[in-house]
Amino acid sequence: MNEIRRIAAVLAFAARGLIRRPLQTALLLVVLTVSLAGTMTIMAVLSGVKQQMFQDLKRVGLDVVNVQMVPDMENLLLSPLLMEDARWMLAGAPGSRLAPFRVDMATGADLETERSADFLLLSTTHEWGVIAPQELIAGRFLKPGETDACVLDEQIARRLHPSGNAIGRDLFVTIDGAITVFRIVGVLKDPFAIRQRFDELDFAGAARSTINRILEFKSVYIAHDFSEPHEPIHGAVVQVASGQDAKAAARAIQGAIDERGLPIVAWARKDWVNNVMKGADLTTQVAGMIWIIVLFVTGVMILTISLVAIRERYRELAIRRTEGALRVQIVSQLLLENVLLSALGGGMAVILARQTGHLLESRYLSWPPVFLPNEMALALVLGIGIGALATVIPAWRAASLDPVEVLRRT
Amino acid sequence: MNTDPSTPLIELSGIHKTYSDGALRVHALRDVTLKVGRGEFVTIMGPSGSGKSTLLHILGCLDHPSTGSYRFDGADTSAFSDWELARTRNRRIGFIFQSFNLLLRETALENVCLPLMYAGEPDAAKRSREALTKVGLAGRVEHRPGQLSGGEQQRVAIARAIVKRPDVILADEPTGNLDTQVGHNIMDVFRSLHTDGLTIVLITHNPEVAALGTCQLRLRDGELREMAAPPAAR
Numbered sequence: 328m329n330e331i332r333r334i335a336a337v338l339a340f341a342a343r344g345l346i347r348r349p350l351q352t353a354l355l356l357v358v359l360t361v362s363l364a365g366t367m368t369i370m371a372v373l374s375g376v377k378q379q380m381f382q383d384l385k386r387v388g389l390d391v392v393n394v395q396m397v398p399d400m401e402n403l404l405l406s407p408l409l410m411e412d413a414r415w416m417l418a419g420a421p422g423s424r425l426a427p428f429r430v431d432m433a434t435g436a437d438l439e440t441e442r443s444a445d446f447l448l449l450s451t452t453h454e455w456g457v458i459a460p461q462e463l464i465a466g467r468f469l470k471p472g473e474t475d476a477c478v479l480d481e482q483i484a485r486r487l488h489p490s491g492n493a494i495g496r497d498l499f500v501t502i503d504g505a506i507t508v509f510r511i512v513g514v515l516k517d518p519f520a521i522r523q524r525f526d527e528l529d530f531a532g533a534a535r536s537t538i539n540r541i542l543e544f545k546s547v548y549i550a551h552d553f554s555e556p557h558e559p560i561h562g563a564v565v566q567v568a569s570g571q572d573a574k575a576a577a578r579a580i581q582g583a584i585d586e587r588g589l590p591i592v593a594w595a596r597k598d599w600v601n602n603v604m605k606g607a608d609l610t611t612q613v614a615g616m617i618w619i620i621v622l623f624v625t626g627v628m629i630l631t632i633s634l635v636a637i638r639e640r641y642r643e644l645a646i647r648r649t650e651g652a653l654r655v656q657i658v659s660q661l662l663l664e665n666v667l668l669s670a671l672g673g674g675m676a677v678i679l680a681r682q683t684g685h686l687l688e689s690r691y692l693s694w695p696p697v698f699l700p701n702e703m704a705l706a707l708v709l710g711i712g713i714g715a716l717a718t719v720i721p722a723w724r725a726a727s728l729d730p731v732e733v734l735r736r737t
Numbered sequence: 738m739n740t741d742p743s744t745p746l747i748e749l750s751g752i753h754k755t756y757s758d759g760a761l762r763v764h765a766l767r768d769v770t771l772k773v774g775r776g777e778f779v780t781i782m783g784p785s786g787s788g789k790s791t792l793l794h795i796l797g798c799l800d801h802p803s804t805g806s807y808r809f810d811g812a813d814t815s816a817f818s819d820w821e822l823a824r825t826r827n828r829r830i831g832f833i834f835q836s837f838n839l840l841l842r843e844t845a846l847e848n849v850c851l852p853l854m855y856a857g858e859p860d861a862a863k864r865s866r867e868a869l870t871k872v873g874l875a876g877r878v879e880h881r882p883g884q885l886s887g888g889e890q891q892r893v894a895i896a897r898a899i900v901k902r903p904d905v906i907l908a909d910e911p912t913g914n915l916d917t918q919v920g921h922n923i924m925d926v927f928r929s930l931h932t933d934g935l936t937i938v939l940i941t942h943n944p945e946v947a948a949l950g951t952c953q954l955r956l957r958d959g960e961l962r963e964m965a966a967p968p969a970a971r
């Protein structure tokens with residue numbers, strides 16, 4: 328009980344010290360709150376990007392292996408693979424299912440809206456929709472044997488039909504001069520929702536180009552009959568049997584391909600997702616430098632304010648020393664005042680950062696900033712630590728002055 | 738605390754204090770020897786620069802002599818640690834200065850509480866009010882120094898000095914900044930403190946004030962001499 332009362336008295340004493348200097352207190356509070364809130368917001372926005380990216384990427388299917396030709400300008404669409412090759416390719420990954428595909432560059436147009444778009448025309452089987460399922464925003468994926476239907480990526484759909492529903496409309500596709508008509512039966516959700524904002528905001532250039540360059544999800548899917556064993560294919564998506572590791576399957580498939588010396592790669596989407604996330608981590612680290620600089624500048628500002636503020640208190644501190652205050656008591660007093668202020672500023676910063684986060688989300692971002700407790704704690708601890716350090720140095724200097732000298736001079 | 742009443746409270750012998758500022762050396766005190774017994778009221782007069790404040794700072798454990806020994810209540814202060822020096826100032830010595838040395842941002846009550854707070858005294862507020870009442874400022878406890886007259890500020894300083902129930906009060910020209918009438922009032926306070934049995938060492942320029950002392954000394958060029966010769970001084 329007595330202890331509690333003593334602690335309360337000490338805290339009240341420190342609080343009094345702050346209230347008696349309203350201008351200095353307000354100034355320090357503003358600097359602390361704004362910089363801590365800024366730091367927390369930067370951290371939260373970056374964590375939000377990462378989380379959103381991971382969720383987006385997860386949607387492309389983590390247990391899927393892509394088999395495709397090594398990109399080469401000369402043999403761009405000249406495939407060395409035939410449908411019958413699938414047998415030896417999957418020998419190392421038993422139980423896998425495969426959806427073959429062929430890729431053509433094509434242009435499509437809607438005659439009514441008089442709009443057109445360039446895209447990759449992916450000829451595949453209805454199984455693509457099962458093996459590498461993508462979320463649909465409208466309609467459905469291709470049905471077995473449905474040769475007059477097509478499914479669009481959201482981006483293409485929006486290009487051709489900016490006003491809304493594309494389902495049921497006819498798409499006139501030109502391939503090598505020949506025109507074929509497909510009925511649109513489904514629109515796939517863009518798995519990279521975050522990309523839209525990066526197109527508008529250019530601040531996160533690195534993250535944006537990482538996503539955009541690797542995945543331009545601008546395709547149109549049509550069904551094709553791959554039953555003929557000599558049918559050439561450009562690649563396939565492979566779903567590994569449940570319980571099997573996609574990375575191991577990719578290695579086995581790659582091994583079989585390498586034995587035959589074909590210019591083909593097999594990669595697990597899981598690996599690719601990890602690589603992209605690693606790239607995002609790097610971006611985060613670089614951006615992390617920003618908040619370290621913000622905190623450093625804050626520290627220097629607080630140090631400057633403290634130096635001036637404590638100099639103004641030399642006489643007061645000398646009187647306290649005359650009346651029997653120990654050096655440590657002087658330093659603790661100033662330190663406690665500062666910690667109290669930092670705690671207050673930290674609390675306000677949390678509120679301000681959350682508000683700023685909401686505002687950013689509703690106005691500018693397409694992903695919610697994520698306030699991770701450990702990151703918030705890190706910012707708070709660093710903020711309070713820097714504030715304390717910026718106080719201890721001038722406080723110790725002030726407490727070490729000869730009180731007689733100080734009182735004689737002032 | 739020493740309980741032997743024959744031990745002088747303050748015992749200086751052969752005190753020298755030299756300030757050296759580069760090549761310039763100032764002998765502020767030369768071979769000062771002084772004993773102050775309990776209950777004495779010592780006044781020290783002397784021209785400006787004669788070393789009065791320097792002497793008082795040494796007596797108050799705020800400064801060290803260059804040579805010589807200072808025993809406070811029988812204990813050699815040169816052996817005191819920083820902590821012991823601070824504790825002695827905090828509990829056993831009351832200071833009163835010409836310029837009051839009050840904390841300007843704190844109320845009269847908080848100023849008086851100051852030494853008790855550092856002593857960890859639990860009923861600091863109650864004792865501080867009593868001290869303020871004793872110096873006639875019961876109605877001014879919540880005033881800041883800026884809201885008080887010079888005489889009232891000096892009373893606050895006196896209250897701060899007596900609230901710790903010190904062994905000795907050291908006053909450095911306590912009436913120096915006050916006009917004659919107010920100075921008289923302050924001296925009345927000192928006189929009653931002396932009557933209560935407090936030991937006082939008081940520095941002044943004013944012969945009228947000096948005449949109140951039971952022992953009256955004079956400092957000149959750092960040397961201490963007796964003026965009149967009441968038997969207590971030596």
Ligand SMILES: Nc1ncnc2c1ncn2[C@@H]1O[C@H](COP(=O)(O)OP(=O)(O)OP(=O)(O)O)[C@@H](O)[C@H]1O
Pocket residue numbers: 756757758763764765783784785786787788789790791792
């Ligand atoms: N810190 C210091 N450094 C150098 N010289 C000092 C210092 N403190 C005091 N002195 C010198 O020592 C001498 C005595 O100073 P002191 O303050 O004790 O005088 P005083 O008798 O109190 O004078 P006054 O009546 O004007 O207050 C003076 O010559 C002064 O200049």
Ligand SMILES: [Mg+2]
Pocket residue numbers: 789790791909
């Ligand atoms: Mg003086």
